[in-house]
Amino acid sequence: MTTSPPPPFDPRDPLGLDDLLGDEDRAVRETVRRWAQTRVAPNIAQWYESGELPEVRELARELGSIGALGMQLEGYGCAGASAVQYGLACLELEAADSGIRSLVSVQGSLAMYAVHRFGSEEQKQQWLPSMASGETIGCFGLTEPDHGSDPAGMRTRAKRDGSDWILTGRKMWITNGSVAGVAVVWARTEEGIRGFVVPTGSPGFSAPEIKHKWSLRASVTSELVLDDVRLPEDAVLPGVVGLRGPLSCLSHARYGIVWGSMGAARSCFEAALEYSTTREQFGRPIGGFQLTQAKLADMAVELHKGILLAHHLGSRMDAGRLRPEQISFGKLNNVREAIEICRTARTILGANGISLEYPVMRHATNLESVLTYEGTAEMHQLVLGKALTGLDAFR
Incomplete structure (x- = not known):
């Protein structure tokens, strides 16, 4: 000892x-x-x-x-x-x-x-x-204009034409879409849902950029339009048929969000902590008031609990023991708490909290997108609900 x-x-x-x-x-x-x-x-x-x-x-x-x-x-x-x-x-x-x-x-x-x-x-x-x-940028086409949380309802289709495939459909809210050199696109076929590696220079492929966003503004977001895109037989990903393919990819992306959301939260917490020691009201730094200290304490607790959770999930992934339900646990908790940390930080900064001179409002608006992409909070609640009860509430 x-x-x-x-x-x-x-x-x-x-x-x-x-x-x-x-x-x-x-x-x-x-x-x-x-x-x-x-x-x-x-x-x-x-x-x-x-x-x-x-x-x-x-x-x-x-x-x-x-x-x-x-x-x-x-x-x-x-x-x-x-x-x-x-x-x-x-x-x-x-x-x-x-x-x-x-x-x-x-x-x-x-x-x-x-x-x-x-x-x-x-x-x-x-x-x-x-x-x-980084010479080639990629994107991932799963979400559609009318099918987000329910990818099984996708309308994008691929049909055989001799030895080729013909892809037709649309994908929406696709990060990197208009700057990508290759797109992994998921489509319905007679065999089930399949993934296709689509060079973005293929005739019939276009990726108009989505503008007028108030979240993730420093990010390229696009629609993918596939208008009878002809691909050779070897464009299909041979290793998977069905939703298991794209959903396993999403699990890895969600795992990154478990950590990433805590980065946004940390940035806001540190901005609020620094501001509280230099901003004076009523003749003293606002960090010396009990209500401000209570906010900072709660923010610190949730931030570092979230990082600890992320590290635990990472250790399980490295050991080959991480389950998708556990990733849902992490994304649901950490994104939700990160948003609350950002909002609380904004109250400490007052009017300065809405200024781009500070990172708080930028992170807060970004996290509104992070909350819903790669599975909405409601979907992750239902994933956990099913795991806890054994009863499927999705349908």
Whole structure:
């Protein structure tokens, strides 16, 4: 039993969660944090205000150079990082902006993961190295204008024409769509739902960008239009038939959100904590008032509980023991709490909380999208409800 005194209390790590990390974990975190603070932080308010991500291709190449794209995958130029390391990267990226984490998540956890897990060796060799380097950007086409939470109702269809496939349909709210070089598109066939690797230069494929968003403004969001897109036989992902394919991809993306949402929450908490020590009212810093301290304490508790939950889920994923229901547990809790932390931070900052000089309102509006994409809060509640009771309430 040691008799040495505990380390000093760290307001930014009150539970000492850094003790859970190894040297390699910290190195990954610092690499991504340094890139985000250097490359994104000075520009993000302008990008958000203008509603565009003007340097997306350059950013993708830079992210590839630090190993952040498809970083959990093995081979083909991918980093082969642990689940915890990928989570730490997501946290740091979303502390900069949810749109940047979405770029990485869609590239790696959706498009690259689909090819890596379900693709042929030829498909992997053709696409994964350039996607890992950021030279090729990918997107993932599942959600449709009339089918979000119920992907089984998709209307996009693929039919055989000799040895070719003909794809027809529309996908909606697709991150990276208009800048992607390749799209993984899920479509209904006579055999069941199949995934297709679609070069975006294919005749009949278009990806008009969606404008006038008030959330995820520093992110490229598009519609995918497939107007009799002809693809060769080998465009289909051979490794899966049915919804198990896209849903397994979504599980990996949701896992990244469990961590990423805590990055947005951390950014808002730190902004509120700093502001509370410098903003004076009634002759003293507002951080000296009981109500403000109560808010800060509650924010810190939920923030670090969420990070602890994310780390636990990451450890289970690394051990091969993480279930989809547990990912739903994490996404439901962490996104919901992150939104509350952002809203509370806004009250501490007062009117300054709505200014882009501070990150709070930007994160709050972004998280409104994070709450509903990759499964709405209601869907994750029902996933957990079914797991708890054994009764299916979806239908």
